[in-house]
Amino acid sequence: MRSVKGTEALPAGVELYSLTADGTALLTSRTGRGDLLDAGALLPFIDRGQHARYLIGDALTSPERPSNATYKLGLMRGHSAFTPHAHGGEHFVLSLGYAACGLYDDERQEAVTVRLTPGVMIRIPALLPHSFVNRGAGRLLILAANTGFGIDHEDYAITAEEAERRATAEPSKNRATAEPSNNGTALDYPALAKALRAVGSAPSPGVMSWRERAAQAARRIAVRLEGSA
Template identity: 60%
Template sequence: MAERRVRAWDRVPEDMPGGVPRDLPGGVELYHLRPDGGILLADREGRRELGPEREFLRFIDDGQFAHYLVGDAATSPERPSNATVKLGVVGPRSAFTPHAHGGEHFVLSLGHAACGLYDEGRARVVDVPLVPGMLIRIPEMMPHSFANRADVPLTILAANTGYGIDHEDYAITAAEAERRAEAPAGSPGGGTALAGALTDHRALAAALRDIERAQRVRGIAATTVRERLAARLRRMASALEVSR
C-alpha cells in the first residue's frame, strides 16, 4: 500500500511551492490553489490533485464543484457547525443560477470573476468585477450570482454562516421563491420565517429574475488584455516557486 501511494504521488504533474516536508504531522493538510484553477492537496500520506471525480460535491449547478473544509453539506441551524467553509471550482466562462442564501456569505476569488448583485434600494442589478485576492461579503438573503470571466477553471474559497448545500435555505432560486410565494401560509416552505426575518418570496423571485435577465442580455464579461497578461505572469511566478 505504501509503495502505491508513493507512485501516485509521483504522478502529480506539479509539486507544492517550496516542496512538501515528509514529516508532516498526522491530520495536517497543505493546499496549493494553483493559478490555472487546479487544487493540489498534500498530507502525511502523499499528495494528489483534487478533482470532480473524487472528494468534490455538486455545487448548486451541474459542472460546478465544492470541497468542504469546515462543516458539510448537511450543516443547518438544527445541525450547526457555526459556518461552512469550502473550496469551489467554477467552470470556465460560466455562472451560477441566481440565488439567495439564508445566511451571510463570503467569497474569496482566486481568479477573474464577477458577482451580480441585486441592489434593493436602487431596484437594479449591479455587477462587481473581482480579481485574484479579492473577497466579497454578501448579506443574508441578497440575490446574487457568481461568474467566472476567464476561460480556465476558477477556484474560490466560500464561507457561509449556518447552512450547508443540502439545506433548503442554502440557495433559494427564483423558481423556488415563486413556489414558496404560492404555497399557503404556514405550510412547509410557504410564508415561513427565513434567517430570523420574514421573507417576501414574491419580491425575492422578482429580484432573482432581474439578475437572470441581466445575465441573458449582458452575458459573462470577458477578461481584459491586462488581466490576461497578469494571469500569465501569475502562472509563471507560481512555476518559479515550485521545487524541481
C-alpha cells in the same frame, strides 16, 4: 524555531493547500500529496456541472444540524455562471481567478456587477440575490463560506423558481426560516423572485481584459518560479 521543508517535516495533522488562479488545487500532508479536486471527493454545487470540495461542514449542515458554517472549495467551468440565488445565511466568497458577482441593490431597485480578480473576497448578506460568473476560459477555483447551511438545506440557495413556488405555498410555509434579522416575519417571496430575475437578466460582465490575461500569464510564470508547496 526551525524552518521545515518537505512533506515529511510537517507535524501530524497539518495540511498545506496550494491553490492557483489556473484552477489547480493540491493538498500536501505528512503522508504525501493529493489532488483536492479528485472526482470522488466533489459534491454538486448550485448547478449541474459545478462542484465543491467541503473543508468544514457538509451538505447536510443546517440550524438543526449545525457545524457553525460550511467552508468549501468550489470549481467552476470556464465561461460559466451560477443560476441567481439567495442564501439563508451570510456568504463569503474568495475568488482565485477572474470572476464577477452580480448583486441586487434593493435601494436602487436594480442589479449591479462587481468584477473580481485573484485574491479578492466579497461578503454577501443573507437573502441578498446574487450570482457568480467565471470570466475566464479555464476552470475557476473559489473558496466559499456560508453560515449555518449545507447545500442540501432548502434555504441554502433559493432561486427565482423556488421563490415563486414558495409565494404560492400555504402561509405557514411562506416564512423566512433561518434569517434572524427577519425577526420571524414572513418573507416577501414575490419580491425576492423579482430581484433574482433582475440579476439573471443583467448584462454580461464580459470576459477577461487584455491586462488581466497578461497578469494571468505573469502569475503562471511566478507559480513555476516559486515551485509547489
